[in-house]
Amino acid sequence: MTAARNWRRLLRLPGVDEVDAELRFHLQAMVDANVAKGMAPGEALARARAEFGDAAAAAALCREIDRQLDRRRRIADTLGNIARDVRQAARALRRSPSYTITALSTLALGVAATTAAFTLVFALFLRPFPFPAPADLLDLNTKAPKWNLERVGLNYPDFHAWRASATTSFAGMALLSSSTFNLSDGTTAERVDGAYVTRDFPAVLGVPLLAGRTFSEEEDRPNGPSVVMISRSLWQGHFNGSASAIGRTLVVHGRTATIVGVLPDEGAFIERAKVYMPYAGDPAQVWQSYDGEAVARLRPGVTIEAARAELLHAHEPIWAARDTARFVTPTLTPLHEVVTAPFAGASRTLAVATALILLIAVANVTSVMLARAVVRQRETGIRKALGATAARVAQQVLAETLVLAALAGVIGTLVGHWSLQLLLRALPDQFPGWAHFGFSMPTALFATVLVALASVASGIAPIVFGRKADARAAIGEATPRTTLSRRQRRLLDGLVVFEVAMCVVLLAVGGVLVQGYTRLQGVDPGFRAERTLAFNLSLPAVTYDTPVATVSAWERLLADIRAIPGVAMAGAISCRPLGCHAGKFTDVEGRQGVAGEATPVTLTLSATAASFDALGVTLAHGRTFRDEEGQGGRPVSVVVSEGYARWAWPAVADPTGRRIRPAGSADSVGWWSVVGVARDVRHYGLDQEPRPTINVPWTLAPPRNMAVVVHASGETDPLVAPLRAAVTKLDPTLPVYQLTTLDAALTRSLGLVRTTAWLLAVFAFVALLLAIGGLYGVLSYTVSRQRRDIGIRMALGASRSAIQRAVVGHVVVLVSIGVALGVPAVLAAQRLGARFLSMQAAPSWGVLLVAALVVLVAGAGSAFAPARRAVRFEGRGVLAEE
Amino acid sequence: MAADIDVLQGTLDMLVLKTLTWRAMHGYDILDWLRRTTDHALRIEDAALYPALHRLEARGLVESEWGLSANNRKARFYTLTPAGRRALKAEAKVWQRYVDVVGKVMTAAQEDPA
Known part of the structure; x- marks a missing residue:
């Protein structure tokens, strides 16, 4: 193989065609032979051409064969070089094993750490959500800087107004509120995660229903028919994924609900949601609770800025009618950002x-x-x-x-x-x-x-x-x-x-x-985590339909629990530390709000008197309230936190005897007397600042959903079975959920x-x-x-x-x-x-x-x-x- | 003279390889040698030889190099590679068997079934 050929191959010049030269030589030799036989040159050439056959076709065929050969050779050359280098490298590495092992383990360690971190980052931040056009999905919420809140949540009337008027930028909006549900088939009880969602929830996320349909307009109204959508996993687990599940019933919170649809598990954007109930919001609802969150989908090509402008415009009438001080402002954030924050x-x-x-x-x-x-x-x-x-x-x-x-x-x-x-x-x-x-x-x-x-x-x-x-x-x-x-x-x-x-x-x-x-x-959590168990219980409104029934149920349960050997103290509270949040606003008697001052959202807890001892919350001043100090129109006594006292009465050393009441109460509503000041509790985790907190006697508005807190005199483990037995004795259809020691909850929060x-x-x-x-x-x-x-x-x-x-x-x-x-x-x-x-x-x-x-x-x-x-x-x- | 035996593709390959066992040759020489050896009994179109040669090269059975012909012209010479030699041996064996078997059939006397 000559150097020229290598060069030509390298440069791919057309140059002198080898095939032509080869064929021409052959033809010339034939002509020479004919001339030698005595033909005239012209005739010799003509005869040679005729005898030679189709030269053009032969040449084309030869070139094609050569081209293939060339390509194969080039690949083989490269592969051969690489193979030789690799073989040589492997030999060299084998010759010095200590060097090889050092370098190898060093690099492997680096790669291991980096790929692990990348997998994490990729899964959380780079992989798109499992929904169509995930970039168009936004988190819809409100902020209230004056209340020191980044994410307030949504209430239904606001959402209803936005959804009706902001239709240029938004393809859809869905309101949802995560919750847990008692699921029962009459003999056993199960607590599952789920959410109340508006009927457009599947459409906005873009998840197709696996069976059935979403809620109808009638079903997504207050006092509508009792219906439910379930997740794929619940469908598989309870109904073997059978299509006949549609139309069957489940008992949710003690009420029979008809299954109308099945959502894929990706719908569990609300973590591990298995049950979806209609949000059934009332646009005319007077009492406004900011307990929803919303997902919105932009129309293709609409920017988030344009959508924000339209949303604020849609909110103008709400400011004018209900919020003239403009405390609450709607916000839009890419959904991905919110979830991964x-x-x-x-x-x-x-x-x-x-x-x-x-x-x-x-x-x-x-x-x-x-x-x-x-x-x-x-x-x-x-x-x-x-x-x-x-x-x-x-x-x-x-x-x-x-x-x-x-x-x-x-x-x-x-x-x-x-x-x-x-x-x-x-x-x-x-x-x-x-x-x-x-x-x-x-x-x-x-x-x-x-x-x-x-x-x-x-x-x-x-x-x-x-x-x-x-x-x-x-x-x-x-x-x-x-x-x-x-x-x-x-x-x-x-x-x-x-x-x-x-x-x-x-x-x-x-x-x-x-x-x-x-x-x-x-950090001092402000409560006693050692040897303390807590679990949640939710009394269904169907059975426990009056305050009297509710109070009596809790009292019976707590009495049974206190009788269990090994239980030192037991109480109940609407939100246990590291459990949940319930914010309200309060007015302080005689305190004039300074214009533009941030009003703190106050963590408002309904608690039994015994819950202070069970949680180990100690008082800085005064005493705890008695359970009956909220019942039947009697004057209400409350215990506030030190943080609340600092905000409400900055100049007062001992604020016992001062009075507060819910914000916006009518003049006829009585004031609540502060009887004690409790030390601050890190309710939201050790790394979060405590919020101003008030504890209200639970009898004032007996909650059906409470956390039972049990302090053990010894080990907590032996108490679990008797505690469950006590709940079963009260009502076998009630599931115990979020059972944990507070120690474990603290560890988990960190x-x-x-x-x-x-x-x-x-x-x-x-x-x-x-x-x-x-x-x-x-x-x-x-x-x-x-x-x-x-x-x-x-x-x-x-x-x-x-x-x-x-x-x-x-x-x-x-x-x-x-x-x-x-x-x-x-x-x-x-x-x-x-x-x-x-x-x-x-x-x-x-x-x-x-x-x-x-x-x-x-x-x-x-x-x-x-x-x-x-x-x-x-x-x-x-x-x-x- | 029966100058009209068509040569099939596979057979031409074998004949070319056989021809190249003598020495390195260019295309014209190969045909010339084949024609003379068979007393022009084979009909091989000149143009058909070259794709065959290039194909043999692509299969690694022959190698080519430019050199000078007897009358000092640049010509492409083909030589047999070791692989070509082995291929020829194998094909010759198959060919011989084929000839033997076909020959046996064609020359067999009819047996009387009775």
């Missing part, structure tokens, strides 16, 4: 942390590769002398890093995937139901790109230095120069410094998060904070291991390369300790520089990323100091073994070698 900080922190880990891993592999490249300078030089081009040498280096990275990619992706699954299993219920964390194409693609980038990144340095190895140096020098040049040493040192700095960053961030978590754990903190701590530890591994590797390598220098110095009289000091000293200098760069990096990152990452607090000097010390000690520690090895070289021996 709780995870945003944590996920970003993880993503950034894992990216740092990967960077450290790459730096690590780069330095090891670089060290190898220096050792192999002679080999590279010889190869060049034998005619290998720089590109070819670079290709071989890349093949080596590529083989490494590919292996690391496979191992890392698997490990990352498995560790994420483990993590998710350890954190049930932390993530929304629609998020799937399985292995997906984008994850695989991400891992592949990552691996390619990592291999190229860690191959660059060796390639750059390989280029410098020239044939003359390799062959000319009697002793190959295998120590490092100044520039190379500086690069190695720079990589170590970088690793150390990144390590300090991770340690400090991890430290801040762990510190934040432990600080939260130390789940995400704790997980992020510990993951970061683990990552910081991994980073430390990687940095120390890198330091150790580079050090062992340089020491072994400097045997000659060390030998000479020792022969010249340097003491062992002087040599050791020099080696350790070098490391300490490098680590110190790394720390010196890392600390400002942490501070800068905190300043830039306080909102972006979930790192709220700046690292304290203590955290920074500990991080710096850990890195310093670990770094110096990693230097000892190589330092000791350095002085083991006998000066004589080394000199004799050469």
